[in-house]
Amino acid sequence: MKILIVGAGIAGPTLAYWLRRAGHVPVIVEHATELRRGGYAVDFWGAGFEVAERMGLAPRLHQEGYRFREAREVSDSGRRIAHFDPLRLIDGYGGGYVTILRSDLSAAIWDALEGEVETVFDDTVRSLHDDGERVLVEFLHGAPQEFDLVIGADGLHSRVRSLAFGPEPEFSRDLGITVAAFDLDGYRPRDELVAVTHTVVGSLTLRIGLRDDSTMFCFMFRHDGETPQDDRVAQQQLLRERLRNVGWEVPAILEQMPQARTFFMDRASQILLPSWSHGRIALVGDAAAAPSLLAGQGSALAMVEAYVLACALHEAGGDHRAAFAAFQSQLHGIVRAKQNAAIGMGSAFAPRNHAQVLLRNVAIGLMNIPLVANLAIGRSLRDPIVLPTPPG
Template sequence: MKILISGAGIAGPALAFWLRRAGFEPTVVELAEAPRPGGQTVDVRGIAREVVERMVLMPAVLDRRMHERGLAYVRADGRRTAAMPADFLDGAGPVAEIEILRGDLSKILLDATSTGVEYLYGDSITQLDQDDTGVQVTFRSGAERRFDLVVGADGVHSRVRSLAFGPEAQYVEHLGGYGSFFTVKTPEPLDGWMKIHSAPGGRWVGLRPDHDPQYAKALLSFRSPLLPRLKQAEQKDLLTKTFAGVGWHAPYLLDALHDADDFYFDTTSRVVVPEWSRGRIVLLGDAGYCGSPLAGHGTALSLVGAYVLAGELAAYDGDHARAFPAYQRELQPYVEQRMELPPGGVKMAMPMTALGIRLRDASTRLMMSRPFRPLLAKLAATQPDAITLKSPATTNRG
């Protein structure tokens, strides 16, 4: 049974892994010309950790594990105003128990699927026509092929979703911000700390540790209403205008972003799709459910979603009419739980005024103070994941 997956980020290769193991024939088509290395640190916690264990990829993940010491807010002159150490809330705080660079995790998943999975880079789906027996797929390259099923794992701006489910505006809610990530030579030693400088106007300048202490993962985020889709050169111009006059390392990063080969820029958006499948076509990961980087569980949802989708396809021996609804039934409570935004959303995280920034720093210091810590830890204790994993996917195909 041939299954086409659009997108080789996190969800796509994770699904290919389990499908191949269950005896299906996965093909992955990726718009980029080569694996996309970018992204900041993402976390593998809770049930997602269990999925990585079952893939027997935990040694590889631990090998590339980041050891961040925490998050520190700094002023324009670099002086620290507030900090949250990594052990805050026993690893349930902003810096989690197992942190890994998104690019490293993606590479681990791609390496684990380098045999038995067909990867088509530098191409994209342009048309999907499904009938009772399969899906006729037209590619941008002009190729036409037939698959039994098609999976959209192509992120927030999913092409599969817009072709099979309707325009993006129906499903993607802009939360009022944009974020950009890229790698730079670090302008200062970070000593394991993620550092954020907030400037009035809801602007964030950040640096996060890389494996190589000479480098850092840079972050430029700002509040903004939804803008028309921009080309990469326009995105860089917009950042230059938006961060003009901001202190700390902003001028350095605005200069460095022109040389970055892993520049990434996107809206801060939530994706809600009421029904994740249309006939033989189904959505996975950010394409179907995404709480935005503010909610912070995108990687976990993709890893767990891939496991459940492959598991149901295997259990129903490829019968999508039964497997796709079962996938949604099983995963939905967990998705809803992990898409919840932190209180105050973008407004709280990215204050508009100097006073707002001072209040955020003061409340962070208060939360971190000795009398408050235990109380807060109790309040914020992570709820158990709203899903139990079934046994790994198997069919008589494999």
Template sequence: MRRVLISGAGIAGPTLAYWVRAAGFEPILVERAPLLRSGGYVIDFWGLGYTIAEQMGLLSEINRDGYHVQEFRIVDQAGQRLTGFGTGVFAELTSGRYVTLQRSHLSRLLYERINGRIEAVFGDEVVLVEEKVDCVEVSLKHGGKRRFDLLVGADGLHSAVRKLVFGQQVQFERYLGYAVAAFEARGYRPRDEDVYLIYGQPGRMVGRFTLRDDRTLFLLVFAHGAVLPETPGAQKRLLRAIYSGHGWECEQMLDELDRTEEFYFDAVSQIRMPNWSRGRVALVGDAAFCVSLLAGQGSALAMTSAYVLAGELAAGGDDHREAFARYEARLAHYIRRKQQGAQRFAGALAPRTRSGMIFRNLVARSFSVPGLARLAIGRDIADELELPDYHWPGVGREPCKRA
């Protein structure tokens, strides 16, 4: 049985491990972090990712853990509603196959589908890759040298596998001019159940979302140069400098930021590569084609790429090169379209000018008019890709159907 090392236990990695196992391979998962990550931001989940999750038997758990947001509301400095829209528009555009959930919860649910069925190594990482005639030899930081038939980097925007095999990130990263931070607070007041609140000034935005267990999630998006601080202390100081004195609940939010020990901070970037494979190594998800956090579809696209790669390996017999080529050919145009849509959306949450904010609010108000939302964003939400009907020798399961 051919062995596939998968680097990364976020979204793409566990999905790939599940379907690679279904394809008759032996997946081994390695994750740099000592445990599955928790916290982080929430995602809107629909489309092909939703269909793949259904085929994995996860919909009941996803809808149990998820949130069914009722309103997207933009507020002023006093917290009064400026505009907004009901999220029924998204339910209409996705035929009701739409849910909001924490990205870390989706990752955990995906991992539970393979837990105990495959070898998983936490607290280790790939530090050297050497391709041989009949295998790829990988050096793990703590686990020494091991040999595999294939290696797949599913390790995100800052992929170590991509750096080792394809080159430095700067060659492929396209910074979109924004950075993002996310963190949770417990016991925060006020609480607005099933409402996503947005407040902003030119070039900066705060989103507040109520979670279960008396938790509140904050998402901060702000315009910034490409050089960002690397340490948590410096990152918090930057956020305080940007948001202090800017009205609404910003001071209260910053007090909570000072108290939190775990928060997410990163650039809003895309990864653009001419190819997602080289020799016996391939990339999936954000490691291959990050569309950016603000695109809203990164997790679904990660699952889609993992599913298609596994399916092409299942169909390719012993020829991984042909399988990798078909994987790229099936998804390249689709991913480019999603990246282009994400570029258009990158500045919508935090417009850099007051005129941009006014336009954003007008667009949000138009979503309450029947038909206008479909005209404005229907193209970006719709999935034009049809998942192939793969044969999965490892499971007695019907193939995915079109979302």
């Protein structure tokens, strides 16, 4: 089948890789002019890492990723007040874990396509007309084309979902937290392979050192008002206004923020759809069921979903109805569990009061006790799914 994939992030190229292996003809269209750069770092593990291994990506991910030797919470003065060694827990579950920039993960998946999948940048869908036999797709710039299937892999603010399923507000659950991330060259101080956090009521600041003397910063803060979209000046102004009274290094970071190479900001929200497909149109990744940035496994889930969808289409012999039903049936419970878990993480990333700040710091210290660490997060390092046999 000729299958249009809208979105060249994580889920889209992964799906294209496995569809091509199964003998289909995927075509990718991406609204951006090139692969997206920057963004934030993701902790990548579980079944998503297994999919990456089946694509031969594990060596590259380990080479380009990071293994942080300490997670450290600091006071206003920079004094360490809580810490633990994440490797002591992670290594007990095998080597399938790495912290990596989302853009680096995306580039690795993209390179695995080896230039053999037709891709159109700087365009996206204008309209979708599903007549039951084909989907007529009109693009913003390109000529109309017909496809056997259309898969929306275009993220949290999916255009495919809006066109085929309905407006985003009908399916979105806002978690009340805004996330921003950017990177600076030559920032000091610098702690190698240490994830340093400073947490106060309502916000968390994260600093991690990257290669080539680059430092990434991530801010998570409670914000009830509107979060500007596609306006870096307004977004940075919101950061200054919301975090101007936060101590530690935050004033210095915000002062240097205009020199950031890349900048990202969005609301932490989830997508809750009763069905991930409609006729010959389906959704995958954040477009279908975003767990939110607080869940920490959106990229891994996107790869799992893309892989399972490709396998379902292969096993169903191209019967898209059976394939879409099997795809959602196999993954819905896992995805919903991760979405529910993310809701409870809000107090850890942006505590509502001083008691939650204190509880967070105590919990960090307890992570040094293996039994407590295993009970707290050990189970999350293993996804309750057996991946199907790869197609092709």
